Amino acid sequence: MPAEPHLQRSDTPRPKVGIVHLGPGAFFRAFNAPFTAEAMEKSGGDWGILTVSLRSSDIREKLKPQGCAYTAVKLAPDGAEYTVVEVIDDVLVAPENPEAVLTAMADPQVKIVSTTITEKGYCHNPATGALLMDHPDIVHDLSHPEAPRSAIGYIVHALNRRRLAGHAPFTLMPCDNLPNNGPLTRSVILDFARALDPELAEWITDNGRFPATMVDRITPATTPVDIASLATAQGYIDNACVMHEPFRQWVIEDDFVNGDRPDWGGVGAQLVNDVEAFELMKLRCLNGTHSTLAYLGYLAGYETIADTVADPAFANLINALWKNEITPTVPEPEGEDLLAYCAALLERYQNPAIRHRTWQIAMDGSQKLPQRLLGTVVDNLAAGRGIPGLALGVAGWMRYVGGVDEKGAAIEVKDPLADQLRAAYDSSDDPEEKVLALLAIKEVFAPELAGNPVFRNAVTDAFMRLSHDGARATVQGFS
Numbered sequence: 398m399p400a401e402p403h404l405q406r407s408d409t410p411r412p413k414v415g416i417v418h419l420g421p422g423a424f425f426r427a428f429n430a431p432f433t434a435e436a437m438e439k440s441g442g443d444w445g446i447l448t449v450s451l452r453s454s455d456i457r458e459k460l461k462p463q464g465c466a467y468t469a470v471k472l473a474p475d476g477a478e479y480t481v482v483e484v485i486d487d488v489l490v491a492p493e494n495p496e497a498v499l500t501a502m503a504d505p506q507v508k509i510v511s512t513t514i515t516e517k518g519y520c521h522n523p524a525t526g527a528l529l530m531d532h533p534d535i536v537h538d539l540s541h542p543e544a545p546r547s548a549i550g551y552i553v554h555a556l557n558r559r560r561l562a563g564h565a566p567f568t569l570m571p572c573d574n575l576p577n578n579g580p581l582t583r584s585v586i587l588d589f590a591r592a593l594d595p596e597l598a599e600w601i602t603d604n605g606r607f608p609a610t611m612v613d614r615i616t617p618a619t620t621p622v623d624i625a626s627l628a629t630a631q632g633y634i635d636n637a638c639v640m641h642e643p644f645r646q647w648v649i650e651d652d653f654v655n656g657d658r659p660d661w662g663g664v665g666a667q668l669v670n671d672v673e674a675f676e677l678m679k680l681r682c683l684n685g686t687h688s689t690l691a692y693l694g695y696l697a698g699y700e701t702i703a704d705t706v707a708d709p710a711f712a713n714l715i716n717a718l719w720k721n722e723i724t725p726t727v728p729e730p731e732g733e734d735l736l737a738y739c740a741a742l743l744e745r746y747q748n749p750a751i752r753h754r755t756w757q758i759a760m761d762g763s764q765k766l767p768q769r770l771l772g773t774v775v776d777n778l779a780a781g782r783g784i785p786g787l788a789l790g791v792a793g794w795m796r797y798v799g800g801v802d803e804k805g806a807a808i809e810v811k812d813p814l815a816d817q818l819r820a821a822y823d824s825s826d827d828p829e830e831k832v833l834a835l836l837a838i839k840e841v842f843a844p845e846l847a848g849n850p851v852f853r854n855a856v857t858d859a860f861m862r863l864s865h866d867g868a869r870a871t872v873q874g875f876s
């Protein structure tokens with residue numbers, strides 16, 4: 398049986414590069430890139446994307462042989478749709494050639510630098526938002542302007558090159574699941590710039606633009622089965638393909654240097670003055686229940702989110718969370734109906750075509766919990782409302798980072814703080830002491846929250862039930 402040929406890029410003329418995107422992962426290829434390709438299709442413009450991997454050459458090896466074209470596969474319960482995306486002009490691997498990355502970002506033709514570098518990529522303290530000045534990459538980048546390691550280092554050193562050359566700055570558009578991601582990114586950029594050169598920090602303050610965004614499309618990691626299914630369906634091999642749900646939502650603060658941006662609004666993005674209410678809705682209603690399902694579902698033995706919510710007890714848990722603990726803390730954004738939004742979320746989770754692993758979502762919990770669960774806890778405590786479901790989600794994370802599942806098998810915990818979390822968990826055999834040791838980790842829990850007796854007791858109670866009865870029974874007993 399002859400093997401299928403590899404996907405090849407068409408001979409359609411390439412637009413000039415107008416965007417440098419840091420983080421060429423699956424979400425970027427399922428979300429940012431298709432939106433930009435469609436915007437150019439509709440309204441033209443030079444918005445070709447040069448994407449940069451800050452770590453590995455993996456994506457470059459998959460994209461370059463096919464001219465940086467790839468397939469975005471929309472997986473609905475009733476079938477799949479295939480779109481070949483040809484907006485990526487090239488892929489750079491930063492550690493191999495940092496100068497090429499800095500040169501590209503400093504080119505005045507580039508109007509926007511956008512990021513999908515995951516929460517940990519901002520080198521910030523998740524509980525406070527401040528730049529970690531002692532982060533090894535930040536320490537390195539302050540004294541190596543020619544070869545940064547962090548996104549923050551590349552961004553500030555490239556901005557400095559533009560300043561010294563008399564060019565306007567690029568707009569920096571973060572596209573990660575962080576609260577107030579525009580102001581947060583501006584804050585860590587200025588923290589770094591001030592440590593480098595106060596005049597540079599002043600220039601960025603006066604001229605920089607950091608539009609906040611809310612981004613949403615469920616995009617599981619691509620598997621070899623996905624690649625084989627695509628080859629069968631379309632007759633070609635595409636190792637850079639991405640699988641995603643039908644739903645997408647992009648809310649963007651319309652604040653760009655000289656107003657320069659693609660016509661994303663013309664292809665369904667929402668350009669608004671204030672993104673915050675949309676961010677809060679998405680981070681708390683979607684990502685908060687996603688993480689709760691990830692930890693409790695994994696511990697209960699469910700591989701995917703769809704498997705987890707197929708268990709009525711877990712569907713009941715998140716419905717109770719939305720109704721009693723999450724939506725009361727979320728102001729309804731303009732044009733949105735929170736109850737309908739949450740009902741649609743459950744349908745999205747139930748999509749059997751999307752095999753989104755609980756293990757994948759469970760990654761980097763130390764960087765996710767503050768904006769997904771803990772902010773909601775703080776608002777409920779302040780309002781005098783109970784937090785049984787949120788406490789169960791936090792307790793599920795605590796059991797998970799202990800690194801041993803309910804059958805005694807090891808859990809591959811992926812987290813920048815994995816060693817610190819495990820050490821805290823193992824510091825005592827007493828469950829209450831385990832909870833206190835984890836609550837003492839200041840990168841995750843602000844001291845005033847960790848010291849709150851209502852929160853501490855609720856998490857301890859949930860942790861004890863999980864430890865004694867297991868996740869499935871504990872969730873079944875939730876009411």
Ligand code: CS2
Nearest residue numbers: 612613614615616684687758
């Ligand atoms: C998920 C998100 O992996 C995770 O942490 O919760 O990637 C989620 O799929 C997206 O935010 C959905 O828009």
